Amino acid sequence: MKQILILIMAVAALAACTEQTQTIDSGNRPDTAAFQGTGTPFAAPGWKPGDKISWEQQLKTRTQNGQNDYAKVN
């Protein structure tokens, strides 16, 4: 009985030697998706914040209108 008690105490004493976890915060912090909008009045018109489909369409339309000069000229 005494031996078992000593064993338990030894195990309990060893448990104090364990290290605390040192894992740093992961960089994978959840980021709000861009299609959720900013809630500020600076958003471009023509799409609905929170609607991913309309946001994607807005970007495609904006790319064509703003960067495809062949579409504008011809």
Add this chain to the structure above:
Amino acid sequence: MARMKFVCDAERCIECNSCVTACKNEHEVPWGVNRRRVVTLNDGIPGERSISVACMHCSDAPCMAVCPVNCFYRSDEGVVLHDKDVCIGCGYCSYACPFGAPQFPASGHFGVRGKMDKCTFCAGGPEANGSQAEFDKYGRNRLAEGKLPACAEMCSTKALLGGDGDVIADIFRNRVLKRGKGAEVWGWGTAYGSKQAGQPGGAKS
């Protein structure tokens, strides 16, 4: 939606640096940090070419691979972003990046390197979209405003294209077909020859 990408048309870039200026102005980037730069090859020699270079938001980004604190993450649109609260400013990413995209502010004491700063594709960072904290650390979040990167939208000659990879690839392809040249300058044509440009090996492509 495909991945967000930049393409710079070396046939059109006139080294005006308006993309650099637009970026610095939009995000209030501090002195010593240029998220975007214009690089000129064979400067002063007839036929010189300029391209605008920033973070290319690599599909297999070496900066992400080497970061010891895992501060990088990739958005659903393929934009490589980082968390400045986690960054320790070690500089590994700047050594790994083939484009020199990661920059470090030099405002501290000699030898002190601050948190890494780089192009965000105007997509901000992990702070709340449009918040002051996001602006202070990463600049404007234009994507969340339904806009595209300021550098590409401000480009006077439309040399710099930025947006959905499929869309800008179509724009660039159409442009090259219409003007009849350009694909031989960079990319596939340079490596394997371009039939369109009359170079050997073009038949294989």
